[in-house]
Structures are given as structure tokens and as C-alpha cells.
Amino acid sequence: MIHTGNGYTGQEAGKGGAGMKKTEFRKGSLYWKSLVLVLVITSLPALLIGIGAYNLGAEPIVRELNEAHQVQLNQSIQRVDEYLSHLELFSAQLAFNPEFDESLAGMNFAEQFQKTRDLYRSLALMKDGNPLVFDVALYLDNTDKLISDHWGVRTIGGGDDELSFRRLLSSDRKIYWTDDMPQAGSGETHFRGVVTKLYASGSDRPFGAFLIYLQQGALDGMVRRLASEGGTAFLMDREGQVIASDDAGDIGLRHAMVRRILPANTFKDTFVYDYGGMSYSVSFGQLSRLGNDWTYVSATPLSTITAPVNAMSRMIVAVSVFGLALALLLSWFAWGRIYNPIRRLVGLFPFAKETGGDRLNEIAFIEKQWQRHLDENEVLQQRLRQSLPSLREGFLLQYLQGRIMPASEKEIAEKLRQYDWHVEGKRFAILVAGLYGRGAPETKFSDRDGQLIDYAASNIVQELCRSAAEYAHAINFQDSTVGVLLVLNPIEAADRAKEKLLALAGDIASAVSGLLKVNVAVAASKLNESVLELPEMLEETSKTLRMRDPNEKADILDVEDMMPDLGQHVEFPLELEKEIIGAMRLGLQEEAAAGVRQFAEAIRSKAGTQMHIQQGMLKLLGSAYDAMFRSGVNPGSVYGGAHLYEELMVIRDPEEMIRWFTSSVIEPFVRSVSGALDPDTRRLVEQVTGQLHDELSRDVSLEMYADRFGVSPFKLSRAFKQVTGVNFIDYLTSLRIEKCKELLVTTDMKIADIAETLRYQPSYLIRLFKKSTELTPGQFREKHSRGAV
Numbered sequence: 001m002i003h004t005g006n007g008y009t010g011q012e013a014g015k016g017g018a019g020m021k022k023t024e025f026r027k028g029s030l031y032w033k034s035l036v037l038v039l040v041i042t043s044l045p046a047l048l049i050g051i052g053a054y055n056l057g058a059e060p061i062v063r064e065l066n067e068a069h070q071v072q073l074n075q076s077i078q079r080v081d082e083y084l085s086h087l088e089l090f091s092a093q094l095a096f097n098p099e100f101d102e103s104l105a106g107m108n109f110a111e112q113f114q115k116t117r118d119l120y121r122s123l124a125l126m127k128d129g130n131p132l133v134f135d136v137a138l139y140l141d142n143t144d145k146l147i148s149d150h151w152g153v154r155t156i157g158g159g160d161d162e163l164s165f166r167r168l169l170s171s172d173r174k175i176y177w178t179d180d181m182p183q184a185g186s187g188e189t190h191f192r193g194v195v196t197k198l199y200a201s202g203s204d205r206p207f208g209a210f211l212i213y214l215q216q217g218a219l220d221g222m223v224r225r226l227a228s229e230g231g232t233a234f235l236m237d238r239e240g241q242v243i244a245s246d247d248a249g250d251i252g253l254r255h256a257m258v259r260r261i262l263p264a265n266t267f268k269d270t271f272v273y274d275y276g277g278m279s280y281s282v283s284f285g286q287l288s289r290l291g292n293d294w295t296y297v298s299a300t301p302l303s304t305i306t307a308p309v310n311a312m313s314r315m316i317v318a319v320s321v322f323g324l325a326l327a328l329l330l331s332w333f334a335w336g337r338i339y340n341p342i343r344r345l346v347g348l349f350p351f352a353k354e355t356g357g358d359r360l361n362e363i364a365f366i367e368k369q370w371q372r373h374l375d376e377n378e379v380l381q382q383r384l385r386q387s388l389p390s391l392r393e394g395f396l397l398q399y400l401q402g403r404i405m406p407a408s409e410k411e412i413a414e415k416l417r418q419y420d421w422h423v424e425g426k427r428f429a430i431l432v433a434g435l436y437g438r439g440a441p442e443t444k445f446s447d448r449d450g451q452l453i454d455y456a457a458s459n460i461v462q463e464l465c466r467s468a469a470e471y472a473h474a475i476n477f478q479d480s481t482v483g484v485l486l487v488l489n490p491i492e493a494a495d496r497a498k499e500k501l502l503a504l505a506g507d508i509a510s511a512v513s514g515l516l517k518v519n520v521a522v523a524a525s526k527l528n529e530s531v532l533e534l535p536e537m538l539e540e541t542s543k544t545l546r547m548r549d550p551n552e553k554a555d556i557l558d559v560e561d562m563m564p565d566l567g568q569h570v571e572f573p574l575e576l577e578k579e580i581i582g583a584m585r586l587g588l589q590e591e592a593a594a595g596v597r598q599f600a601e602a603i604r605s606k607a608g609t610q611m612h613i614q615q616g617m618l619k620l621l622g623s624a625y626d627a628m629f630r631s632g633v634n635p636g637s638v639y640g641g642a643h644l645y646e647e648l649m650v651i652r653d654p655e656e657m658i659r660w661f662t663s664s665v666i667e668p669f670v671r672s673v674s675g676a677l678d679p680d681t682r683r684l685v686e687q688v689t690g691q692l693h694d695e696l697s698r699d700v701s702l703e704m705y706a707d708r709f710g711v712s713p714f715k716l717s718r719a720f721k722q723v724t725g726v727n728f729i730d731y732l733t734s735l736r737i738e739k740c741k742e743l744l745v746t747t748d749m750k751i752a753d754i755a756e757t758l759r760y761q762p763s764y765l766i767r768l769f770k771k772s773t774e775l776t777p778g779q780f781r782e783k784h785s786r787g788a789v
Contacts, residue, residue: 034339038331049323073283073298076225080235080296083132083222084289087212090130091175091196091290094210102200102207104140116153123148132222134191134215139165140208168195169206177290179241181213192216192243194290219244223296231280231300232257238293249299250276257282257297273299389473392419396485397475400538412531421471427488428528429469429501430537433461433508434545435480436519436653450480457512458482464511468504480652481545483538494527501527502558509554519653521548521555546611550604550654573602577620581627585723586682589670593662596620600658613654617661621648624665630725638672639664684709685723688716692732696739697757702728737772740765744781751777 094100099122107116123136137148144156146165156162164182174197181191193213197206219235223244226233232249236242240262245254253275260273261284268285280299287294336343342362395415398404407415416423435457458476461484465472471487488497505522513520523544525537541559548555580595603616621644628635644665651657688705702720706713720728736758743754754777755765769777 038334039328041331045327049320051320073226073300076298077285077296079225080222081287081289084287084294087130087132087194087214088175088290090133091194091210091212094136094196094212100138100198100210102203104138104208116147119147132214132218134213137211137213138208139168139211141166141169142207146211168209168211169197171195171197174199175290177237177292179243181211192219216244220247226296226298228298228300228304230304231298233296233298236262236295236297238295243294252276253280253299257284257299261295261297272302278303388420392416392421392473393475395419396473397477400475400483400485400535402535409530409532416531421487423471423487423531425490426470426529427490427497428531428534428537429486429488429497430525430534430541431461431465431484431486431501431505431508431522432525432538432541432545433457433482433484433512433520433522434548434652435482435512435516436521436548436550437655451478453516453518454478454480454482456516460511460515461508464508465504468500479650481542483542485534488527490529497527498524502556505556506554509556513554519550519553519555521545521552521557523557523559525559545652546614547609550610550613572616572619573599576602577623580620581623582724584624584666584669585627585725586686587670589666592666592670596661596666597658600654604654610652610654613657614648614651617648617657618645620661621645621665624669627725628669633669633672638668681719682723684711684716685719688720689724689731692735696732696736697759699759700732733768734772736760737769740769740777741773741780744777745784 104119119138123138135148135150137146137150139146139156144162144165146154146156156165161182164180168178168182176195177192178195179192181193181195183191191213193211196210196212198208198210199206223233223235224246227246227249232246232253234242234245234249234254234257236258240258242254242258256275257273260282270281270283273280273282279302281302282297282299284295284297287296345366346362395404399412413423435453454476458474461482462472462474465474465484465486469486469488472484474482474484476482486501501524505524509520509522512518523541525541528534528537544557544559547557576595576599580592580599583589583592583595599616599620600613603613625635628638642664647664648657648660651660687709691705692700702717703713706716709716717728720726720731724731726734740754740758743749743757749757751766752762755762758765760768766776769775769780773780775783
């Protein structure tokens with residue numbers, strides 16, 4: 001709902017407005033056509049720049065990276081060639097070294113210690129001069145000796161070892177590579193190395209050889225420089241035997257490369273090979289060293305080569321996307337700012353589903369929705385005005401009954417202002433009307449009739465108070481009471497305002513009583529100027545209804561006049577109470593019911609208020625409970641667990657109290673007693689109690705009456721307890737105390753004479769009397785004599 005002229009800004013409207021339920025914002029043709037044009041104009045340059053940068057920059061970068069990779073690979077291959085060339089030169093130098101001649105064949109290594117040590121030192125220097133060499137050993141064929149810095153001087157035994165070493169000298173080549181280099185004293189031949197044969201002068205038969213053992217790890221490390229991450233590199237001989245390889249490479253890929261390259265008759269080549277779902281750039285070439293042809297192979301994943309290109313491409317794409325997104329964002333923002341005034345206007349309205357083809361443009365939509373919204377606003381305003389009374393009644397009911405959290409006077413006044421009541425600086429008063437007599441037998445009202453009477457009374461009160469105050473609101477409390485809150489003008493004098501309030505209470509009582517045919521009591525509160533005291537005023541005024549006169553059909557009660565009467569002394573009819581309880585014990589329902597009516601009339605004649613009658617009936621109900629307990633009767637079984645005190649507390653009309661006591665208390669009790677006692681027992685007790693009243697001045701006893709009526713003392717005592725609720729002695733004592741009270745009030749007899757008449761010692765009578773009345777006989781006589789005066 002939108003109120004015109006309430007400061008409602010366009011910015012707030014764009015957010016849905018205050019209190020308005022906003023549906024999804026639907027943009028019209030004006031918005032979308034303009035937005036597309038702006039987006040195309042701003043985004044096209046950024047898109048063209050990104051595409052051009054990618055196409056023009058990616059291909060040169062790939063070409064440069066491939067060339068750089070080939071240069072790096074060639075440099076690594078050159079180093080491998082240098083290592084092998086150095087090893088070949090080292091082997092040749094050993095063959096032509098004059099220090100190692102045929103004289104070594106006849107040398108006694110044990111006796112010629114100094115020469116042996118020089119030989120060890122020379123071999124050690126040879127080994128340390130090349131990183132690929134693991135050890136350099138001198139083999140002498142005639143003496144079957146193997147001399148090395150690592151193994152010392154060893155004699156080669158017969159058998160396979162001797163054949164292995166002599167087979168090394170059987171080759172036609174003077175310097176050659178072998179994969180089957182033996183060790184002295186071991187059948188294992190897994191060393192790779194170079195054999196350099198030694199010849200004596202003028203002889204073509206070698207007398208020995210230098211055995212150069214190579215380190216496999218150094219060979220693998222030499223080849224490892226050819227490999228890249230994710231690829232493989234290796235060195236193989238002309239038969240395809242892998243001499244050295246990259247340990248991290250894929251063995252399957254290595255075998256595939258051997259099968260692919262070995263049959264080729266090409267000295268050097270580069271190609272792309274697909275394996276395991278990946279593409280590899282493969283380069284290979286041949287080296288001729290140490291009397292053998294070596295082929296080096298390097299396989300590098302294309303993804304590794306092009307990784308920098310991919311990163312650069314992603315960066316170009318990211319920059320292009322960022323530029324495009326920035327262009328879109330800026331264009332969206334710019335168009336949003338341009339379109340914002342129209343959006344704010346359109347945002348004022350919830351969208352309606354359109355039945356036509358194309359959506360309306362924004363301007364036509366604003367015009368249509370604004371007119372429709374004005375019509376709806378008028379309807380809602382009308383509904384709000386109609387619902388204000390019920391909303392105000394609900395709030396006042398909650399507040400006056402104390403069901404709202406404590407608040408300040410300003411907050412309560414503000415809340416009432418929302419319900420169209422302006423109560424700042426006003427005077428307040430409350431009237432509470434109680435309806436009585438609806439439950440009389442002759443009226444025969446049902447519960448629904450009672451609700452209709454309450455509703456009619458509320459309407460009557462509202463109509464009568466409408467013109468008597470600035471604001472008046474009647475509240476139906478749904479319990480036969482109707483309250484009305486009056487907001488008065490404080491300019492009028494308080495005395496005059498109170499007279500008008502009491503006159504209004506009289507008009508309400510007369511109108512309701514005359515039209516609805518019920519008894520009415522209207523209580524008028526005191527005047528107050530604080531809205532925070534209204535709950536206490538209502539409670540105080542409602543309690544005042546209990547002081548009404550039940551004999552009046554239209555009673556007016558003023559809180560300020562009635563409250564002092566709450567302390568009025570009321571004489572309680574104890575004798576009638578005893579007669580009622582005695583009749584109930586004997587099962588005399590009619591006598592007990594008549595006694596209840598006399599009991600209520602006695603209280604009404606002395607005090608005349610509903611409150612005192614209700615308090616007296618509560619006392620009588622307590623005595624009935626006491627009689628049941630004394631008779632051994634369980635009240636729970638008699639009344640079915642009903643809470644009689646609560647039922648009696650909600651009854652306000654004395655006649656209804658009498659009817660309720662008869663039907664809800666006396667009748668169930670009498671039925672219970674009648675079922676427990678047989679007629680003979682009840683008749684026996686009635687005869688004994690009758691004679692007791694006439695023979696109080698005689699010396700009587702339980703045994704005497706038992707003999708007189710022909711029953712055992714035990715049977716008479718039990719029957720007496722069942723019917724009266726007390727034993728024989730207690731009943732006799734209570735009769736004599738009552739007789740003593742009568743003599744004290746009606747005669748001038750001395751205490752000693754009264755005690756002798758009642759067959760008591762004076763001191764014992766005084767003690768019994770004080771225990772029963774909490775007064776001595778003298779004090780009792782003095783009190784009641786003053787009352788008589």
C-alpha cells in the first residue's frame with residue numbers, strides 16, 4: 001500500500017517500497033533494445049583486440065620455443081660426444097704409454113714392492129682422470145694376473161674366469177667397447193667398459209690389456225641431461241642394446257622408440273610420435289666412438305615444449321576475457337545509470353501478468369499500473385478503516401488484562417495513535433457492567449443465549465458511551481461482564497466529570513436491565529490521567545462488583561465510595577451452618593437445601609453484598625468437606641475429582657450460588673450417606689440426639705442410652721460416629737458448650753451455677769469453653785452484652 005504525500009522517495013520505491021510486496025522486476029522493450037546496442041558498441045573492440053593478440057602472438061612464440069628446445073638438445077648431445085671422445089682418447093693413450101711394456105709380464109709383484117706401488121699409483125691416477133671410469137685394471141696374460149687400485153693384485157684361476165679374460169684378447173680390434181667386462185674371482189660380468197690391448201715390440205700377439213670399468217650411474221647421468229620432464233632419453237648401440245638411459249623415463253616408451261628408430265637408415269632425424277595418449281617430439285642421431293656406432297634418442301612431450309605458450313595463451317585469453325567483462329560491466333553500469341529514472345518509476349509497481357503479445361514499454365506500463373494502484377490503494381484504505389475497531393479492541397483487551405510486556409506511557413500512547421486514538425494529555429475512566437440472573441430457572445437461557453446477551457449488552461454500552469466521551473470503546477470479556485474505556489477531556493472539572501460518569505453508569509444499568517431482563521451492576525472507576533494505570537483501574541473496578549446488592553436489579557457502585565466498606569464486620573450464622581451439616585449427615589436433603597437458602601439470606605440481611613455471601617458459601621463448603629472427612633467419606637469419590645472451590649468462585653449471583661450448592665454439594669453427599677447407612681441406624685441416632693437435647697442437665701452416658709434402646713454400647717458408638725461424624729462424648733460436649741453460651745447471654749447465672757446445671761466442675765467447664773471459643777465464659781458474656789447494648 002502506498003500513501004500519497006508521505007515522503008516516499010523514488011529510491012525507496014526502487015527497493016520495493018515500505019510495506020509493499022514486490023514481485024520480480026520485468027524490463028520492457030525500451031530497456032533491452034538500448035542495452036543490447038550499448039553492449040555491442042563497448043564490447044566489440046575488446047573482443048577484436050583479444051582475438052588478434054592470440055592469433056598474431058601464439059604462432060611466433062611456438063616457433064621460437066621449438067628452436068630453443070633444439071638448441072638446448074644439441075648442446076646436451078655435444079656434451080655426450082665430448083665425454084665419449086675423451087674416453088676414447090684416454091684409452092688410446094694407455095695403449096701407447098711406454099711405461100707399460102712387455103717387462104710387466106715377468107715382474108714379481110710381491111718382491112718388487114716399490115714398482116708395484118708405482119703401478120698402483122699410475123692406475124689410480126688414470127681412474128681419477130675421467131668421471132666415467134669406475135676402475136682401471138691391468139691384465140697380464142702369461143701370468144694370469146689382474147692388477148688394479150680397487151682389487152689389488154689378483155691371480156685369475158682356471159675355468160670360466162680364465163676363459164673370460166683371454167676372450168678379451170681374442171678380438172681383432174686393439175681398442176673396443178664391451179658389455180661383458182669380467183671381474184677377477186667372480187662369475188658376474190655386468191660391468192660395461194673399454195678394452196685396450198698391449199703389444200710387445202715387433203709382436204702381433206698382445207701380452208695383456210688395460211680394462212677400463214665404467215660407472216653405469218655416470219653413463220646414465222650423462223644421458224639424463226638429454227631428457228625433459230615427462231619424457232625419456234637413452235643411448236643405444238647398433239644392435240639396439242640400451243647402454244645408458246634416464247631412470248625416470250617410461251620403459252614402454254623407450255622400447256617403442258628402439259623399435260621405431262632401429263630399422264631406419266637415417267643418420268639423424270626429428271619426428272612427432274604418439275604414445276599412451278600423448279604426443280612426443282623425438283630427436284635422434286648417431287655417434288661413432290670406441291669402435292662402435294652409438295645412437296642417442298630424446299623424446300620430449302609436446303605439452304612440455306608448449307607449456308610456456310599455453311601459459312601465454314591463457315594469459316592472453318584471460319586478459320581478453322577480463323577486458324570483455326570489464327567492457328560489459330562498464331556498459332551495464334553506464335546503461336543502468338541512464339535507465340535508472342525509468343527503473344525507479346517502474347519499480348513503484350508490482351508487475352501484472354499481461355495477456356497481450358509483446359510486453360508494454362515502460363512508459364505505457366507506468367501509466368497503466370499507476371492508475372490501477374491508486375484504485376487498489378483506496379480499497380485497502382477503506383478496509384483498514386473498517387478493521388481498526390477490532391484491532392483496537394484486541395490491543396485494549398490485551399493491555400487492560402496485563403498481557404502486554406511493560407512499556408512506557410509514550411509507547412502505549414503511540415500504539416493507540418496507530419489505532420486512531422490520540423490520548424496524550426487526556427483523562428481516563430473505566431465502567432464495568434456485570435450481568436446477573438441469567439441462570440434463573442424461569443429464564444431457561446442456554447450458553448448460546450448467554451453469549452448473545454453479552455454481545456447485546458456490549459453494543460448497548462458502546463452506543464450509550466459514544467457521545468459521552470471523546471473516545472469510548474466497549475470490551476466484551478465473555479464472562480458476563482462488559483467493560484468500557486472512556487477517554488475524557490481534562491478541561492472539565494473533576495467533580496463534574498465524576499457526576500457525569502455516575503449518571504452514565506445509571507443510564508447503562510437501566511438500559512441493559514430493561515432491555516435484556518437481567519440484573520445489572522455497574523461499577524465506576526476513579527478518574528485518572530495516566531494511561532499506565534489503566535490495568536490496575538480495571539482490576540480495582542471489577543473487584544468492586546462483588547460489593548453489589550443482590551436485591552437491586554440495577555445497582556450503581558462507585559469505587560471511591562465502596563472500597564472503605566470492605567472492612568465491614570459481618571456476623572456469621574454458625575447455628576444455621578451446624579443445622580445444614582447435621583441435615584447432610586442424616587441424609588435430609590430438603591432440610592439441608594432449605595438451610596442453605598436461610599444461610600444466604602442471613603448473610604445478605606446483615607451485609608447485603610455479593611462478596612460476603614460468596615465468602616460465607618466458601619466457609620460452608622469447607623464445613624461440608626470437614627463433615628465428609630469426619631464421616632470417613634472420600635470427597636474425591638463423592639464429587640468425581642471436581643474442584644468445587646473453583647466452581648463456586650466464578651459464580652456471582654447469590655441465587656445461582658444456592659442452586660449450585662444444592663445440586664453440586666448437598667445432593668452427591670446425601671446420596672453417598674444414604675448408601676452407607678441403613679434406616680434403622682439413622683433412626684437410632686436421631687432418637688438419641690433428640691433425647692440428648694432434652695437431658696443436658698442430667699447425668700447421661702453412652703451406656704445409659706444403649707440400655708435404653710436395647711443395643712450394645714459399641715454398636716451405638718459406631719452408629720453415632722457414622723451419622724454425626726464425631727463420637728458421643730464430643731457431641732455431648734458441643735451441645736453443653738452451646739447451652740452454656742445461651743445461658744451466659746440470656747441469664748445472669750454465675751459460672752459455678754451454669755457448671756452445676758451442665759454436670760461439670762467450674763474449672764473444667766472454663767477449660768472446655770476456652771478451648772472451643774478461645775474466650776473464657778466471662779469474656780464471652782462481656783463481649784455479647786456490649787454487642788446487645
